[in-house]
Amino acid sequence: MGKLSNCLSMIQILMARPKVKIDDLAAELGVKPRMIRVYRDELEKAGIYIESVRGVNGGYSLDRRSILPIRNFNSTEVQELQIAIKSYLSKQPDHDSTLDNALEKIKAAQRDQALSSKHFYFANDYLINAEVGNESEHYKRLYHAFNHRKKVMITYEAASTNAVTKRTIHPYAFVVYDENIYCVAYCEQKEALRTFKIIRIHDVVLVDQSFYLPENFDIRKQFPHLGFIREPQEVELIIDTPFSNQVKESIYSTDQIIEELPDNAIRFKATLNGEQSIKKWILGMGTKARVIAPEHLKKEIQLEVEQMLQNFQK
Incomplete structure (x- = not known):
């Protein structure tokens, strides 16, 4: 058999058995x-990885995460898929567990996730504006420039x-916030x-000039110094079912405390950022x-509800 045929046969053998010795494969x-x-x-x-274990019980085994169905996703597609899923979940929270699990499986199969997390950060991802999902041409162009290290x-x-200016920038990272x-x-x-808010950008033009992205740049470390976080709030809520179940399965803050109450309700305490997101989450x-x-916050929510009632009475 030729090299291609032998490679395919080798995949079939390794898919059928957990581990095969090199001499047995050769035979x-x-x-x-x-x-x-x-x-x-x-x-x-070709992106299909064979793992090797030495010793008496060693041999070759197939890294099943790298086999063909997963290989079709690149880092750009995973990022846009993540945005699309978060946008959808802000309107259909009942599907939270299933879609989040599916996304985590796809991300786990990517070998460049460490790099991606250094340059793409969901600061508070429980709500996201649908306008900025993968429908945003400006985001796509900026991400393309980032991926190819090109100025824009x-x-x-x-x-x-409201002043409009033209600027040449080097895209380093992207943040989803509020x-x-x-x-x-x-x-x-x-x-x-x-930091440049995508919806305030009128136009994006790729420039045929490269830029250097510092190797030690990490958006997770830079984020606290970028002026996003303003007056974090210590929020306490009583949440009834069915939302209580969804909240228990999610992490909104590293200091969150969830206390079980009768009738499957919970008392939720956490320090949260992004006032608009907080209010819309609660109103939702x-x-x-x-x-x-x-x-x-209680008074602001009350005012929002009163204004909604007035709108319905007109």
Whole structure:
């Protein structure tokens, strides 16, 4: 048989058995043991990984995570899939467990997740603006530029002054925070790191110039210094079923405390960021959530509900 046929046969053998010695593989394929190593190297070039264990009980085994169905996902597709799933779950929370599990399996199969997590950060991912999902052409272009280490020229509208300026930036990372996605980039005009809200970008033009992305850059470490977090709130809620079950299965804050109450209700305490996201999350649970603290949040939720009632009475 030729090299291709032997490689496919080798995959079939390793899929059928948990571990096979190199001499046994060679005998079944009718080749010398050194050719098995050649086939292993060829398969690894194609992204199919063969693990080797030495010793009396050693042999070759197939890394099933790398087999063909998973290989079709690249890091860009996984990032956009993650955004799409989070956007969908903000409207269909009943599917939270199934879709999150599916996404984790896909991410686990990616070999560059350590790199991705250094440059893509969900700061508070329990709600996300559907407008910024994988429908955003600006995000796609910025992520393409990041992936290929290319500079971009953006037309950007400042939130405070509404002034529109053109800037050349080096995309370093992306952050999802308080329902929106931001590009964290080095700005040539300011000669410093800046954050750009995607929905405030009017235009994105790829520039045929490369930029250097510092190897030690990690958005997880940079995030606290970027000005996103403003006045974190210690929130206390009473949440009834069915939302109580969903909340118990999720992590909203590293300091969250969940106390079981009668009738499957819970008392939820946590320090949260992103005021708009907090309010929309609570309002999304309707009558199944009651704000205990802080007092100002309770009043703001009450005002929102009163305004909603007025709108329905018109």
